[in-house]
Amino acid sequence: MATEPTEQAEPTDRRDIVQPTSVPARREVTPLELFFDLVYVFAIGQLSHQLLAHPTWTGAAQTLVLYLAVYAAWAYTTWAVTLVPAEDPRTRRMLLTVMLLGLFMNAAIPRAFGDAGWVFVATFLLIHLGRTVWLLGVGLDARDQEHWRRVLVWFAAAAPFWLTGAVTDGGARLLWWSAATLIELAGTWTAHPLPGRRLDSRQVGFAGGHLLERGRLFMIVAFGETIMTTGTALTSAPYAPMTLLTSGVALAGTVALFWLFFSRSEHIVRHYERTEDPIRAGRSGVYSLMVSVAGMIAAAAGDERVIAHPAHHAGLTTNLLLFAGPALFLGAQTWHGRTLFDDLPGARLTALSALVLGCAVTTKAPAYLAALIAAAIVVALAAFEERRSPGEAAAKPVASGPGP
Known part of the structure; x- marks a missing residue:
């Protein structure tokens, strides 16, 4: 997720410093964005029922892992729309694609630790990786491009754990998916670091x-x-x-x-x-x-x-x-x-x-x-x-x- 902590260190190469993109602090939320949210609100009901159906510590852990994946899909996509407004035709196409994939992902929640694990993971990774690749191709400024390249590296590092979990059963799936979730959370919390890459978040334009x-x-x-x-x-x-x-x-x-x-x-x-x-x-x-x-x-x-x-x-x-x-x-x-x-x-x-x-x-x-x-x-x-x-x-x- 492009959620940067406050960063005051200067870039290691000052030639990389560019002026932040001019982004308005407030703009109207479009009907399409609200329409997009409905797929993820549907997931809240699914997760509540998942927790009710499995009221154990294991069931709670499974629900938490699924919830963090669902929330990441919503939050990163929402963050992307702060960079490329929903009025842009490219963004509208991206939102509708993520919405379609999200419907299948969220519908698979009740059976994600059963026979629908591959459906959940395949749609989640298509959303997560596909949206990030899309962002790298829409003409963001140099600073945002640099950040989303790092995000893509962290997402790719977690992907093998998601995929391995999808082809295993029982407790092993929960362990693999928990590891994938921890990798993504660590990346988000630390702003997706890579060696020698530092920015000042206050210089980045952001809505x-x-x-x-x-x-x-x-x-x-x-x-x-x-x-x-x-x-x-x-x-x-x-x-x-x-x-x-x-x-x-x-x-x-x-x-x-x-x-x-x-x-x-x-x-x-x-x-x-x-x-x-x-x-x-x-x-x-x-x-x-x-x-x-x-x-x-x-x-x-x-x-x-x-x-x-x-x-x-x-x-x-x-x-x-x-x-x-x-x-x-x-x-x-x-x-x-x-x-x-x-x-x-x-x-x-x-x-x-x-x-x-x-x-x-x-x-x-x-x-x-x-x-x-x-x-x-x-x-x-x-x-x-x-x-x-x-x-x-x-x-x-x-x-x-x-x-x-």
């Missing part, structure tokens, strides 16, 4: 505002998929008072998470518009979005389990979904705010502590009670922040980081 808006709109449709999951569980359960209670609790928790995500978003938008290093802000946003959506998947799976069996003991599995899902969501948003501003809200830290404590003390309680407590924590936090003005937290100074 950070557009990436932020894409992330916000993706979250809206992701929340929509979460509500659909609750609605589907409701239609499958008997219409009894307990079903109505647990469905209402699930919806209240989702609405509270929605509010917590968007309540301070305009403050973040202003930071993206003013920052001298939008790539640094974009990198933070991409990671926080990745963890936030993972938290939503877990919470949606927990809500579905509670609606189906409200009177059963919650147990460790259900509690981890109910409490760890919102904790991941809040933790990611808190970290994102901390990387951008000198601001660490004490209320969010208190809520995170309450979620950990609630998870620990309600494992033997009825599932509906555990769900009620988890939802009450996030609703209370949302109500508190509604009354608290976010103010104008100061942007953090740009910190130095590793060069790519």
Whole structure:
């Protein structure tokens, strides 16, 4: 993913320095980009059902590996459209191609660790490698070309692990695909380094505002998929008072998470518009979005389990979904705010502590009670922040980081 950390080291060869491409901070998100998102929102439902069907540590690890691959396909493609706008006919063709491949990839999720492993991997690699090769052929400036060549090297290094996993079975597939995922995550986190290649990310033109808006709109449709999951569980359960209670609790928790995500978003938008290093802000946003959506998947799976069996003991599995899902969501948003501003809200830290404590003390309680407590924590936090003005937290100074 072209998510560069802040880099202050000079290029090893100063002849490579070029002026950054002029890229607007904000531009409208096109209908095609929203249409493209629908294929990946479909994947959120698939992943929730995958987690529900395999509520074990192994099942959770499988779901995580599949989720990281799906998210990478969406995020790298979204990043590409910040470099070559969707209005460009070449970009429209690329998006439609990735959308078609993504449909097959996401449809293979439930059987990715069965007989459809090759479908998942083949479509994923076609998206990942093909889009990167496409970017290298659309006339990016010298600095972006250099970065995407390094990205391609890292993707190619992970590809043999994906392919080997596709032709193995059982636990071996999970090991191979986990190794591939770790390689890609390491490349992303370190900005895809190769020996002797260093840049200053603040000199690179980048539509950070557009990436932020894409992330916000993706979250809206992701929340929509979460509500659909609750609605589907409701239609499958008997219409009894307990079903109505647990469905209402699930919806209240989702609405509270929605509010917590968007309540301070305009403050973040202003930071993206003013920052001298939008790539640094974009990198933070991409990671926080990745963890936030993972938290939503877990919470949606927990809500579905509670609606189906409200009177059963919650147990460790259900509690981890109910409490760890919102904790991941809040933790990611808190970290994102901390990387951008000198601001660490004490209320969010208190809520995170309450979620950990609630998870620990309600494992033997009825599932509906555990769900009620988890939802009450996030609703209370949302109500508190509604009354608290976010103010104008100061942007953090740009910190130095590793060069790519």
